[in-house]
Amino acid sequence: MSRAQLPACVAAGNTVTAEVGVTILEQGGSAGDAAAAMVLASCVAETVFTGLGGGGFATYFDAATSTVSCLDFFVAVPGLAGRRSAQVQHIPIDFGGEIIPYAVGPATVAVPGLPAGVEALHRRWGRLSWPAVLAPSIRHAERGVTLAPMHAKVLSTIAPAMLIGGGTSVYGRDGAALPGGSRLFHPGLDRSLRLLRDEGAKAFYRGPVAEQMVRAVGELGDLSAPDLAAYEVRDTIPRHVTVAGVDVMARGDDLDDLLSTLDRFDVCSDDAELATRLVSVLRGVSRRGDTTSLAVCDTEGNACAVTTSLGLSSGVWLPDYGIHLNSMLGEGELLRHELQPGERMSSMMSPLVVLGADAPVLVAGAAGGSRIRSALTQVLVNVVHHRMPVQDAIDAPRLNPVPGRVHVEPGVSDAVLAALRTTDEVVSWPALDSYFGGVAAIGLSGPGADPRRGGDVRRLAPTVS
Numbered sequence: 001m002s003r004a005q006l007p008a009c010v011a012a013g014n015t016v017t018a019e020v021g022v023t024i025l026e027q028g029g030s031a032g033d034a035a036a037a038m039v040l041a042s043c044v045a046e047t048v049f050t051g052l053g054g055g056g057f058a059t060y061f062d063a064a065t066s067t068v069s070c071l072d073f074f075v076a077v078p079g080l081a082g083r084r085s086a087q088v089q090h091i092p093i094d095f096g097g098e099i100i101p102y103a104v105g106p107a108t109v110a111v112p113g114l115p116a117g118v119e120a121l122h123r124r125w126g127r128l129s130w131p132a133v134l135a136p137s138i139r140h141a142e143r144g145v146t147l148a149p150m151h152a153k154v155l156s157t158i159a160p161a162m163l164i165g166g167g168t169s170v171y172g173r174d175g176a177a178l179p180g181g182s183r184l185f186h187p188g189l190d191r192s193l194r195l196l197r198d199e200g201a202k203a204f205y206r207g208p209v210a211e212q213m214v215r216a217v218g219e220l221g222d223l224s225a226p227d228l229a230a231y232e233v234r235d236t237i238p239r240h241v242t243v244a245g246v247d248v249m250a251r252g253d254d255l256d257d258l259l260s261t262l263d264r265f266d267v268c269s270d271d272a273e274l275a276t277r278l279v280s281v282l283r284g285v286s287r288r289g290d291t292t293s294l295a296v297c298d299t300e301g302n303a304c305a306v307t308t309s310l311g312l313s314s315g316v317w318l319p320d321y322g323i324h325l326n327s328m329l330g331e332g333e334l335l336r337h338e339l340q341p342g343e344r345m346s347s348m349m350s351p352l353v354v355l356g357a358d359a360p361v362l363v364a365g366a367a368g369g370s371r372i373r374s375a376l377t378q379v380l381v382n383v384v385h386h387r388m389p390v391q392d393a394i395d396a397p398r399l400n401p402v403p404g405r406v407h408v409e410p411g412v413s414d415a416v417l418a419a420l421r422t423t424d425e426v427v428s429w430p431a432l433d434s435y436f437g438g439v440a441a442i443g444l445s446g447p448g449a450d451p452r453r454g455g456d457v458r459r460l461a462p463t464v465s
Contacts, residue, residue, distance in 0.1 A: 007444075010038065011295045019458060044140045050290075051323060054310040072344065103327065137193050165316060195209065248262055249353045272413075275399065291369065294365065311331045361443060371435065
């Protein structure tokens with residue numbers, strides 16, 4: 001692979017998020033500044049997927065030291081003040097004709113990590129002032145944003161969970177989910193962001209926002225003041241595996257074990273054989289996942305990928321601060337082990353950096369729950385094995401295996417379909433769909449964002465000497 005530096009640009013799940021990122025780069029910000037600002041912008045413009053009440057992960061390449069680091073600011077298990085064994089509220093979601101049970105309500109709320117995480121991201125790698133990083137998201141929160149059509153489509157699917165509590169007025173109109181093009185506005189969210197600007201993340205863990213979180217959850221959940229006060233961002237060392245001559249670096253402890261999947265996956269030149277091998281290593285239960293991802297590179301060669309999530313969202317709102325709390329304790333596919341108060345919950349999220357000889361050749365993240373591993377694997381193979389431009393690699397049709405079936409997007413060749421049908425039922429989808437995950441990535445060819453979730457990219461304009 002070439003030693004050329006990745007271009008200065010951004011990729012995100014929404015136009016507003018992408019525009020904020022490139023604006024920060026234009027102001028001289030680093031990849032850390034832009035990533036932090038984009039995460040905050042997504043908490044305004046992509047609230048179907050993420051928000052200040054959620055958590056996530058970041059993977060960062062520091063060009064000055066040629067090192068890769070991971071930040072874990074995912075949610076923690078509450079209950080340090082005692083477990084109440086409160087009942088969750090079960091809500092079935094019809095996703096692609098398959099009814100999937102989910103749980104919402106106060107008993108599903110875990111300790112949010114996003115405010116602390118975005119502050120740590122900026123403190124570690126930012127160079128602009130904290131107020132400058134917060135300014136774009138505050139501005140958008142004050143006036144609201146336009147609900148993207150693809151986000152509206154997802155909202156209509158998960159409306160039973162979103163149109164409860166404070167979400168009735170935020171996401172609904174006349175009892176139905178907002179259509180695309182509507183104004184999406186969270187009363188009080190600008191206040192939260194100004195508080196984050198002025199007092200820092202501590203206000204969300206020991207201050208007024210923390211107090212309202214505990215009151216909002218109340219006796220129907222486990223979240224307490226000790227849970228919030230104990231929360232800390234974790235700085236971890238990434239693991240890596242070699243694929244097609246490049247090193248893929250990620251946090252390495254994700255639930256679906258992306259790196260081990262890549263390590264077991266032998267690429268080959270025959271498309272049909274490649275597809276059957278992919279199905280073999282990806283086989284698993286597929287469920288919904290409401291996450292969003294972004295990627296950014298600056299002019300110095302620093303690069304960052306971040307993935308964040310609210311889960312399906314709990315229906316518990318902070319009325320003074322416009323914050324929707326997460327539902328991670330109601331996400332069945334995350335509950336694979338006994339939960340201990342104070343411990344991190346597990347997640348499928350795995351933003352990654354791919355290193356060539358001495359510098360990144362790809363930085364990427366994906367949304368989509370148990371389809372994160374599938375989406376990232378296929379995009380990675382398209383870029384490093386098939387040598388496709390990043391946007392083409394993301395646009396290419398994907399497959400996703402579940403027990404007994406393989407879901408396939410249009411555009412897969414007849415030879416691949418025939419090979420898949422020898423062992424599985426093939427479920428053909430009529431169009432590219434958010435079910436197959438949403439990828440944001442930057443490679444040597446430039447940025448790419450997933451049309452399946454209304455993604456967008458922006459390039460930093462070249463300077464004229």
